Amino acid sequence: MRSLKKPSVIPGFGLSLGFAAFYASLIVFIPLAALFAKAFTLTWSQFWDTVLHPQALASYRLSLGAAFIGACINLVFGFIVAWVLVRYHFFGKKIVDALVDLPFALPTAVAGIALTTLYAPQGWIGQWLTPFDIRVAYTPLGVIVALTFIGLPFVVRTVQPVLEELEKEIEEAAASLGASRWHTFRRILLPALLPALLTGFALSFARAVGEYGSVVFISGNMPFKTEITPLLIVTKLEQYNYAGAAALAVVLLVFSFVLLLLINMLQHWNSKRAGG
Amino acid sequence: MAGAVSTLGRRQTRINQAVSEPFWVQLALISVALIFLALFLVVPLIAVFKEAFSKGLEVYLASLTEPDAWHAIKLTLLAAGISVPLNVIFGVSAAWAITKFRFRGKQALITLIDLPFAVSPVVAGLIYVLLFGAQGWLGPWLAEHDLKIIFAVPGIVLATVFVTFPFVARELIPLMEEQGTSYEEASLTLGATGWQTFWRVTVPSIKWGLLYGIILCNARAMGEFGAVSVVSGHIRGQTNTLPLHIEILYNEYQFAASFAAASILAGLALVTLVVKSLLEWQHTRDREKAKRAAAQET
Numbered sequence: 001m002r003s004l005k006k007p008s009v010i011p012g013f014g015l016s017l018g019f020a021a022f023y024a025s026l027i028v029f030i031p032l033a034a035l036f037a038k039a040f041t042l043t044w045s046q047f048w049d050t051v052l053h054p055q056a057l058a059s060y061r062l063s064l065g066a067a068f069i070g071a072c073i074n075l076v077f078g079f080i081v082a083w084v085l086v087r088y089h090f091f092g093k094k095i096v097d098a099l100v101d102l103p104f105a106l107p108t109a110v111a112g113i114a115l116t117t118l119y120a121p122q123g124w125i126g127q128w129l130t131p132f133d134i135r136v137a138y139t140p141l142g143v144i145v146a147l148t149f150i151g152l153p154f155v156v157r158t159v160q161p162v163l164e165e166l167e168k169e170i171e172e173a174a175a176s177l178g179a180s181r182w183h184t185f186r187r188i189l190l191p192a193l194l195p196a197l198l199t200g201f202a203l204s205f206a207r208a209v210g211e212y213g214s215v216v217f218i219s220g221n222m223p224f225k226t227e228i229t230p231l232l233i234v235t236k237l238e239q240y241n242y243a244g245a246a247a248l249a250v251v252l253l254v255f256s257f258v259l260l261l262l263i264n265m266l267q268h269w270n271s272k273r274a275g276g
Numbered sequence: 277m278a279g280a281v282s283t284l285g286r287r288q289t290r291i292n293q294a295v296s297e298p299f300w301v302q303l304a305l306i307s308v309a310l311i312f313l314a315l316f317l318v319v320p321l322i323a324v325f326k327e328a329f330s331k332g333l334e335v336y337l338a339s340l341t342e343p344d345a346w347h348a349i350k351l352t353l354l355a356a357g358i359s360v361p362l363n364v365i366f367g368v369s370a371a372w373a374i375t376k377f378r379f380r381g382k383q384a385l386i387t388l389i390d391l392p393f394a395v396s397p398v399v400a401g402l403i404y405v406l407l408f409g410a411q412g413w414l415g416p417w418l419a420e421h422d423l424k425i426i427f428a429v430p431g432i433v434l435a436t437v438f439v440t441f442p443f444v445a446r447e448l449i450p451l452m453e454e455q456g457t458s459y460e461e462a463s464l465t466l467g468a469t470g471w472q473t474f475w476r477v478t479v480p481s482i483k484w485g486l487l488y489g490i491i492l493c494n495a496r497a498m499g500e501f502g503a504v505s506v507v508s509g510h511i512r513g514q515t516n517t518l519p520l521h522i523e524i525l526y527n528e529y530q531f532a533a534s535f536a537a538a539s540i541l542a543g544l545a546l547v548t549l550v551v552k553s554l555l556e557w558q559h560t561r562d563r564e565k566a567k568r569a570a571a572q573e574t
Contacts, residue, residue: 032403096310098552106541107538181296184295
């Protein structure tokens with residue numbers, strides 16, 4: 001212990017770290033290690049056949065593509081929402097601010113059935129789209145809607161605090177030097193907010209890639225068309241193909257880890273910007 | 277004098293105009309934001325309650341009091357009742373170790389805490405099936421001793437613990453980092469024991485943050501679908517939590533009953549949001565008070 005930690009008068013190091021490390025290993029580390037172990041009971045060729053199977057490839061395309069589009073929608077509208085909440089005054093602002101976190105609090109299954117009912121051809125929103133021959137429920141469009149919903153708070157909640165901390169003086173200086181409002185926005189505000197915007201985008205994207213509950217109801221779950229990767233894992237599991245499910249899970253996990261790394265780098269950049 | 281004041285006032289408005297947007301731009305942006313939020317948040321929320329009561333109050337109450345629904349509610353409460361306290365104990369001890377000491381491997385522990393956020397719920401369920409399922413690593417041993425984890429209540433609790441694992445720790449670490457160690461050190465040098473210091477000094481100063489973490493942890497624990505669905509086996513009246521009960525009813529086209537169950541969880545989400553906002557306002561007030569007190573002292 002002595003070589004592990006710097007000296008301190010505060011007690012409880014052994015107990016708190018010991019328990020935390022034990023619990024984290026038991027709940028997170030060992031089960032995840034077991035997943036990798038299971039995936040590699042397959043031979044290399046079996047592994048690649050599973051993860052590069054056309055059905056799997058179609059599912060990655062849908063999962064990543066829909067998550068990307070959803071994150072883009074959230075980037076634009078989340079920015080507008082954050083801007084409006086920080087800069088303007090309007091009636092009911094506090095309620096709107098609280099409501100933004102609804103996708104964090106609302107169980108995904110509830111969101112899933114609610115969105116499906118709304119966007120079904122006879123639904124409140126679906127009936128207005130049917131005349132234009134736009135079908136949302138049971139198509140990839142429905143997957144995008146569900147993933148937009150669950151990723152909605154991220155951009156707002158990462159941009160909002162940065163926007164609040166921005167000093168008004170910089171904008172005043174820009175204005176007094178003759179910059180137009182649009183010019184100030186593009187040259188001063190946007191660069192300052194860029195790290196936060198990208199972090200929010202990446203968080204929203206990462207959350208959407210693994211999402212299951214809200215998508216299974218609205219997507220229709222047709223192989224090659226509206227089957228997301230997490231659903232394909234469940235299908236493999238139901239066929240008792242444990243190694244196959246594990247192999248796909250490893251692909252999904254590796255992808256999430258890369259994203260997590262990217263997000264950490266972005267946040268580091270963000271705090272460096274804010275500090276300097 | 278009066279002239280000077282009025283020029284100053286005019287100049288102020290001109291500056292405000294220069295660093296703000298024209299009225300019509302503000303109006304347009306507010307409208308876009310509100311329409312977007314209404315479409316994606318408010319309308320689905322209204323739809324849940326409207327569908328729940330679409331066949332009247334009687335059907336609504338009947339679908340919540342039938343035995344399967346009642347069992348699902350109890351199981352959901354049980355899973356949250358076990359996993360939230362476990363993650364609170366973990367969160368507090370992890371935050372204590374991470375913020376009060378400097379040691380090697382700290383970054384690794386922080387990464388490990390964040391990990392469940394990056395894992396798809398389906399994968400979270402799968403890892404326990406691979407460990408404890410009939411064909412899992414420990415499956416044969418469990419079968420020999422007549423223990424059942426997967427397709428049983430312990431599996432549901434485990435999956436819930438996994439997905440709610442980071443919430444409390446994530447709230448406490450930045451908060452306790454900010455507070456530093458000086459109060460604890462003062463208490464210890466004055467002769468208090470370690471536990472006394474923890475209960476009388478640390479806990480009171482983190483109570484709002486702790487409550488905030490518990491609220492979020494609880495909302496996720498009661499609403500988790502993907503991870504629990506993989507380990508539960510969907511046995512009616514035995515391993516169905518409320519979100520799984522919603523799914524079964526929905527797939528059986530019992531929409532009113534399904535949305536009735538969903539309305540409970542939607543209500544829970546709304547309560548969570550209200551409590552969360554109250555805690556945030558409390559936090560801002562405390563901060564401003566502390567800032568004012570500090571300003572007065574100097």
